[in-house]
Amino acid sequence: MPRKVGLRMVLYLYVAVFLTRIGFGSITILFPLYLQAPSYIIGVILALYPMSEAGSALPIGRLADRFSRKKLHIIGMIMITILTAAIGFTRNLLNVSILHGLMGVSAAITAVTSLTLLGDATKLTNRGKQMGGFDLANLGGYGLGFGVGGLLVNSFPPDKLSYAFWVTAGVFLFGGILAAKFLVEPVRIWELKQPKIRQRRIGGKIRPVLPVWIAQTVILGMYFLLPKAFRDSTPPIVLTREILIFLGVLGGLFALGAIVFGHISDKIGRTRIMVVGALGELGFLVLFGWSFPGGSFVKYELFLWPMFFLASAIAPAILAYVGDISGKAKRGSANALYSIVLSIGLAIGNIIGGFVASLGIQAIFYAGAGILLPSILATSTLLRRRQ
16 A cells, blocks of 8 residues: 555544544433433443444454455444434434444444554554554544533533534534545455465464453543542542643643554564553552542652553554454454453443442542452463463
């Protein structure tokens, strides 16, 4: 693939995943206000999305290995657009449940094909850095999506919230138009079916990184409970200028680290960087929990910032590692694990976070450390045995 074409496609994939996650993040905010139903019913409907994404990811990954990656990606963007717009026409709980479940399938299509195309368009020498950009776009889109959802809620009266879904559908439509214009096929699918193409066995290679990978997504799901935990703390934590600066620097370091450590993993190896990142996150969780009472964690910012910076190394290293070991013929199937692990991990993290948040903010960080430590030991042991 010409370098200019490859770079253009990589940039599009960043935009695509960013726009997609903005849409899903905003919908998460809109749903509780749009649907007139008890909280537990809304919770079940929201859960249908990650459940269907996880359940459909593997078949979609296999399809990506047998069908056009580009065409499948565009189909996913069209599905997202239609389903989101359709929700704006109904508040019937059954209809919305079906539509939201199908949105999970469309999310799996876009996520799996995006990662597969990104793996096809990159090389061993630059894949880590590019995967760092993907992770940044993914998480940044979710975060911005929550803010966009809040803005849409305030922009439309309760009886006009359907307009918010149509606005979100417009964002997805724009992403689909970009896909049709900028995506190319880095791999000819018919070539992958030739007998000379070696079908790699990736199970044994991917197993060692799963403990840290799953733990990371579980902790991320627990972080979703932090805003409520901060609000319910005694006394409530007030977002002072000092705290906002502290949080802003954390976000900036995480964004920078995703690119920097992805690039470093291209030079010295994926699993080494992943373990270093996990140790950094472990230190952050323990120190933040220990220093939290009274908001005194800001006093330890010079120690917390570097640890959080290291934590940003985990995701790009793992995603690049999956791209390395899978090869072209099974890259779609391997990248299906991304949607599966992310969906299951976030769901488990939300559940655990809901329980431990009632014990205080410190409990969330100590619980995260308790999950991460054995996962690091398990991954390190499995990696040593593989050598």
